[in-house]
Amino acid sequence: xxxxxxxxxxxxxxxxxxxxxxxxxxxxxxxxxxxxxxxxxxxxxxxxxxxxxxxxxxxxxxxxxxxxxxxxxxxxxxxxxxxxxxxxxxxxxxxxxxxxxxxxxxxxxxxxxxxxxxxxxxxxxxxxxxxxxxxxxxxxxxxxxxxxxxxxxxxxxxxxxxxxxxxxxxxxxxxxxxxxxxxxxxxxxxxxxxxxxxxxxxxxxxxxxxxxxxxxxxxxxxxxxxxxxxxxxxxxxxxxxxxxxxxxxxxxxxxxxxxxxxxxxxxxxxxxxxxxxxxxxxxxxxxxxxxxxxxxxxxxxxxxxxxxxxxxxxxxxxxxxxxxxxxxxxxxxxxxxxxxxxxxxxxxxxxxxxxxxxxxxxxxxxxxxxxxxxxxxxxxxxxxxxxxxxxxxxxxxxxxxxxxxxxxxxxxxxxxxxxxxxxxxxxxxxxxxxxxxxxxxxxxxxxxxxxxx
Numbered sequence: 001x002x003x004x005x006x007x008x009x010x011x012x013x014x015x016x017x018x019x020x021x022x023x024x025x026x027x028x029x030x031x032x033x034x035x036x037x038x039x040x041x042x043x044x045x046x047x048x049x050x051x052x053x054x055x056x057x058x059x060x061x062x063x064x065x066x067x068x069x070x071x072x073x074x075x076x077x078x079x080x081x082x083x084x085x086x087x088x089x090x091x092x093x094x095x096x097x098x099x100x101x102x103x104x105x106x107x108x109x110x111x112x113x114x115x116x117x118x119x120x121x122x123x124x125x126x127x128x129x130x131x132x133x134x135x136x137x138x139x140x141x142x143x144x145x146x147x148x149x150x151x152x153x154x155x156x157x158x159x160x161x162x163x164x165x166x167x168x169x170x171x172x173x174x175x176x177x178x179x180x181x182x183x184x185x186x187x188x189x190x191x192x193x194x195x196x197x198x199x200x201x202x203x204x205x206x207x208x209x210x211x212x213x214x215x216x217x218x219x220x221x222x223x224x225x226x227x228x229x230x231x232x233x234x235x236x237x238x239x240x241x242x243x244x245x246x247x248x249x250x251x252x253x254x255x256x257x258x259x260x261x262x263x264x265x266x267x268x269x270x271x272x273x274x275x276x277x278x279x280x281x282x283x284x285x286x287x288x289x290x291x292x293x294x295x296x297x298x299x300x301x302x303x304x305x306x307x308x309x310x311x312x313x314x315x316x317x318x319x320x321x322x323x324x325x326x327x328x329x330x331x332x333x334x335x336x337x338x339x340x341x342x343x344x345x346x347x348x349x350x351x352x353x354x355x356x357x358x359x360x361x362x363x364x365x366x367x368x369x370x371x372x373x374x375x376x377x378x379x380x381x382x383x384x385x386x387x388x389x390x391x392x393x394x395x396x397x398x399x400x401x402x403x404x405x406x407x408x409x410x411x412x413x414x415x416x417x418x419x420x421x422x423x424x425x426x427x428x429x430x431x432x433x434x435x436x437x438x439x440x441x442x443x444x445x446x447x448x449x450x451x452x453x
Contacts, residue, residue, distance in 0.1 A: 006032050008061055011096035019092060025050040026205045032058050035179055040200035042193055043181045049205060051181045052089045052308070055149050059179075060090075063122065065098055070144035071121040074172075076128055076165070078155040080105040080279055081286060085308055086125045086151065099123060106130045107279040114139040128156065128164040135171055145172050149179045154325075157188040169196055183332075184325045215335040219345045219355065219366040224385055226378035228318055228346045229258065233265050234375045235316075235344075236296065243313050244289070247298045248330045250319040252276050255298050257382070258318065262296060270296040301326055309333065316344045320351035324361040 002023055003016050016022070024032070027045040034041045035058035045051055059073055066072070077083055087103040094101070103125040104113045110133060117124070117140045124131075124140075134140035150156070156165065178197050182189055193200060222228045236242050249255045252274040259272040271285035271294045289297040290309050301321070312334040321327045327345070334341025345366060347355045359365050 001029055006057070007036065008057065009097075012057065012060060012093065015093050015095045015097075018095065021053075025054070027051055027203065028054045028057065030203050030205070031055065034201045034203065035059065035177075036062060038177050040178045040197040041180070041203065042197065042200045043179075043203045043205075044185055045181070045183065045203075045205040051151065052086055053093070055151075055179050055181060056090055056093055059123075059147055059149070060093055060097060060099065063097075063099065066122065067120070068144065069118075069120040070141045071124040072144050073123040073147045073149070074131075074142070074145050075123065075125040075149040075151060076131070076156070076168070077125065077151045078127065078159055078161065080107060080127060081273075081282060082152065083125050083127060084283060089308075090123060090125070101125070104130045104134060105279075106133075110134070110137075128161045128168060132164055132167055135168070142168075142172055145176055147177045147179065148172060149181070151181050153180050153182045153192065154184045154186055154189055157186060157192070162188065162192070165192070183329055214339065215331055215341045215343050217331065217343045217345070217366045219347060219368050220371060221368060222346045222348055222371070223377055224348060224380075225254070225257075225382045226380045227375070229261055230378060231346065231372070231375050232258075232316065232318070233261075234372060236266065239295070241313075243295055244292065244309075244311055245296050245314040245316060246289075246309075246312050246333050247296065247316045247318050248321075249298060249300060250321070252300060253384075254318065254382075255300055258298050262298070266296060269294055270298065272298040274300045301330070308336070310336070311339070312336070312341065314342045314344065316346070318346055320345055320347045320354040320358070322354050324354075324358045327358045328361075 003013060003021065006024065006029075008016075027043055027049050031041060031043050031054040035055055041055075043051065043054060045054075063073065075086060077086055083103040083105045087101055090099075090101050100120055100122045101124075102113075102116050102121050104117070105127045106129050110130070113130070113134065114137070117134060126134075131140070135142055150165075156162070178200070180189075180193065180197070180200075220231060222231060232247070236245065247258065249258060255272050255274050259270060262270040271289050273282045273285045277285070285294075285297065286309070288294040315331050315334045317327065317330055321330065331341075331343040334343060345355065345358075355366065
């Protein structure tokens with residue numbers, strides 16, 4: 001099947017021709033008719049299979065020209081980088097279509113975004129937090145939303161966006177089409193579908209653990225973090241082979257350590273993104289990596305999730321991820337659009353169990369390579385790797401925080417009383433024989449005065 005076989009307009013076909021696309025991916029082919037029909041749709045497909053075009057092609061095909069101010073299509077994504085990327089993809093598809101598109105996200109001036117929204121929109125792409133802020137401040141009206149798309153919903157659940165999503169659903173029109181795309185189906189995602197969707201049509205291309213055929217996977221057994229760094233420096237010296245390499249790390253501390261080292265080893269060749277970096281810094285890092293100005297990008301899972309960067313030759317897992325699905329998302333950054341890719345995973349003895357879980361999910365073994373003799377095995381350990389020294393006895397340290405310390409004393413008698421609640425009402429009832437409401441109070445006072453006379 002080609003895009004010519006789908007019910008696409010001439011404008012969309014011309015845009016796809018300009019982009020060099022002629023054959024839809026399986027998720028694009030199978031999602032087109034259900035999304036066009038207006039049904040609620042849940043799509044499960046591996047990362048890198050073209051999910052953005054899978055929902056945008058039918059939506060743009062159905063979207064009629066309008067001059068109304070309020071947006072009719074809402075696309076929710078988990079990160080700022082994804083907002084920028086999705087807006088860029090929609091703009092490419094709508095080259096020959098008159099559509100007003102804008103992306104909004106946190107970390108930037110909200111007043112600037114209010115001005116953009118006020119000019120009128122057809123499609124708005126947003127992170128949940130900033131969208132809700134704009135809606136609550138009445139800068140953005142959501143009453144005209146006809147189609148809601150939630151992309152990378154499993155990441156939103158991981159980032160704790162569920163509460164914000166539910167708030168957004170409450171202010172959206174009840175009559176709308178819901179479309180959800182995800183790489184994995186977790187219990188939280190299932191619960192969200194049950195609560196929000198109406199008889200959704202589910203499209204599943206492949207289970208999340210199915211490895212991509214065009215990605216070669218290899219692994220190294222490594223003793224510690226700094227030995228991993230030595231190995232990476234040895235491998236990345238081969239610039240012709242490692243032309244565009246994405247390195248995944250477990251956390252921000254590890255990303256900064258690696259970047260500081262590579263700044264010396266590979267000056268002006270390395271970029272880093274994580275949540276502590278400013279928005280402009282992160283976007284600039286991605287741009288430099290995408291254009292080839294820098295050939296190495298260090299990233300944490302959340303920051304690089306869903307990013308579509310062309311021609312990544314290698315993905316290196318500096319740590320072995322605890323959750324097997326994260327490994328699948330990571331390696332899916334390479335081997336995109338039917339191109340070949342290589343994945344490496346570096347595993348310490350403590351991480352062996354994680355690797356076994358990954359292999360169980362994929363139902364295949366990761367080929368282990370011999371550790372190069374030229375690479376020095378470091379004895380230096382990171383603070384996280386250093387053994388924790390347990391004190392046998394310290395008279396100045398309480399063994400258990402819950403236990404009473406030396407300053408503990410018995411409560412005074414007056415403080416031992418149990419609060420039964422409502423003392424005022426009990427005393428009043430005892431005195432006046434009935435609850436003291438305003439009417440009763442007046443009556444009882446008069447009655448008391450008569451008794452005294």
